[in-house]
Every structure is written in structure tokens, then in C-alpha cells.
Amino acid sequence: MRRPILILTAVLLAACSTTAFALRKISGDSLATQLAALMEWRAGATVSDEAIRVFGGPDSCFVSKPIPDRVWRGMQGKTYQENPHISRNDLRHVRVLHWDYDNRIHVGEMVCNQLIADRLVRIFRKLYAARYPIQRMVLPDVYDADDERQMRDNNTSCFCYRPISGTSRLSKHARGLAVDINSLYNPYIKVRKDGSRFIQPANAAAYCNRKRNFRYKITSGDLCYRLFKAEGFVWGGDWQSLKDYQHFELME
Numbered sequence: 437m438r439r440p441i442l443i444l445t446a447v448l449l450a451a452c453s454t455t456a457f458a459l460r461k462i463s464g465d466s467l468a469t470q471l472a473a474l475m476e477w478r479a480g481a482t483v484s485d486e487a488i489r490v491f492g493g494p495d496s497c498f499v500s501k502p503i504p505d506r507v508w509r510g511m512q513g514k515t516y517q518e519n520p521h522i523s524r525n526d527l528r529h530v531r532v533l534h535w536d537y538d539n540r541i542h543v544g545e546m547v548c549n550q551l552i553a554d555r556l557v558r559i560f561r562k563l564y565a566a567r568y569p570i571q572r573m574v575l576p577d578v579y580d581a582d583d584e585r586q587m588r589d590n591n592t593s594c595f596c597y598r599p600i601s602g603t604s605r606l607s608k609h610a611r612g613l614a615v616d617i618n619s620l621y622n623p624y625i626k627v628r629k630d631g632s633r634f635i636q637p638a639n640a641a642a643y644c645n646r647k648r649n650f651r652y653k654i655t656s657g658d659l660c661y662r663l664f665k666a667e668g669f670v671w672g673g674d675w676q677s678l679k680d681y682q683h684f685e686l687m688e
């Protein structure tokens with residue numbers, strides 16, 4: 437009587453592990469591929485709870501580091517140009533995870549000023565814990581530092597060295613002190629003197645009416661707003677002369 441039960445148990449175990457394997461394959465990359473994505477910090481990859489646990493747990497996925505060589509090379513001539521104002525040592529590489537509406541965990545990265553690196557780590561750790569949806573967080577260098585292109589793609593980012601033309605003043609993004617969140621759904625809107633609107637990105641007209649309900653919308657009082665405010669940032673959605681709903685910058 438023992439033997440058939442043993443065989444049945446073995447068959448059931450085999451069936452279960454095959455199912456588990458199949459599910460893992462269906463839900464994304466293999467565990468080894470996900471772990472490699474975390475070890476090499478491949479922004480844009482999706483990872484499972486299991487991969488995060490093996491990697492060392494969620495807290496080891498929220499860190500800021502000196503700019504790695506790979507990232508620094510990729511920034512040259514794109515988000516970084518030789519200049520007297522900001523150097524590699526002033527900047528940090530922030531690594532975070534973020535959720536999206538697809539119910540998956542995404543690997544994200546951002547370059548910022550070292551002044552705000554720890555604050556960003558704290559903010560994105562809390563947004564992750566609350567499953568606040570962020571669609572994409574890759575470096576603007578992926579888009580050749582073309583701001584319009586990355587906004588159209590709803591990217592979330594921080595540093596991009598761009599002197600304001602005609603002035604000696606640097607924008608907060610040029611100093612790595614401003615963050616744009618879910619940029620397509622939270623556009624920049626300025627009403628010109630003739631009454632026409634200048635919208636960035638240009639395909640964001642549907643998201644200018646802030647009374648409408650749509651996904652990724654930042655509102656005064658939502659979690660993203662509250663966390664940035666608590667860490668000393670101002671929100672471009674609170675400005676009067678223009679609106680920049682994606683934009684949080686350090687108050688100085």
C-alpha cells in the first residue's frame with residue numbers, strides 16, 4: 437500500500453514544480469535573468485518579489501552611489517557636458533524600484549545632485565511601499581537627452597545639464613535638484629501673451645484639464661506631493677505664472 441502513495445506523491449510534486457516553473461516563465465524572465473538585472477541594475481527590467489528577496493530584500497534596492505563608469509560614459513555629450521558648475525563628484529546614481537499599473541515591479545534609476553540623493557531614496561522607498569504607479573524611470577541619455585522625447589514616453593528623471601540660453605543661470609535640472617514624475621500625464625503648461633498654450637510634451641493636451649480623472653495624475657495632497665513637500669521640495673503645479681505638474685524642485 438505504501439508504494440503507490442509514494443509514487444503518487446512524487447508525481448504530484450513533479451506536477452507542482454512544473455506548474456511553478458511554467459508560471460515563473462509566463463510572469464517574466466527567469467530568476468537568474470532577474471537577478472542579473474538587479475546586480476547590473478538594468479533600469480526598465482521587471483523583477484519578482486523572489487528575485488528581490490534573493491538579492492537582499494527591498495532595502496538593498498534603494499540606494500545612492502557614486503556615478504558608475506558605465507553610467508558616466510553614457511552621459512557624455514548627452515545629459516553631461518564639460519562645464520565649470522557641476523562635476524561627477526557632485527552627482528549620485530540613485531537606484532530604486534517602482535510599481536506600475538501593470539502590477540509589476542520595475543527597476544528604476546536616476547542621476548541627481550548629491551544634496552538630494554538620500555531624500556530621493558527615502559521618497560521612492562515610500563512610494564514603492566504604497567505601490568504608487570510610476571511607468572518608467574530610465575536615464576534621459578536613453579533618449580539622447582531629448583526632453584520632449586522622454587516626456588512623450590512618460591519617463592521620470594532628474595539630472596540633465598542644459599544651460600538656459602541667454603542667461604548664466606542654471607535650471608534646477610541642470611544642477612540635478614529637480615525631478616519630473618510621470619511627465620506625459622503631468623505636463624508643463626504656459627499660456628502665451630496671445631492666449632495660446634505652450635504644452636510640453638506636445639502630445640499631452642488631454643492631460644491639461646486637471647479637473648479630469650486620469651491615471652498617473654499628480655494632485656496637491658496626493659502621496660507623491662506630500663512626500664516631496666516633506667523633504668523640502670516645491671511643486672510646479674503650485675506655481676501661478678505657469679504650471680509644471682511633473683516638476684518637484686529643491687527649495688533653496
Ligand SMILES: [Zn+2]
Pocket residue numbers: 609614615616680682683684
Ligand atoms: Zn522639471
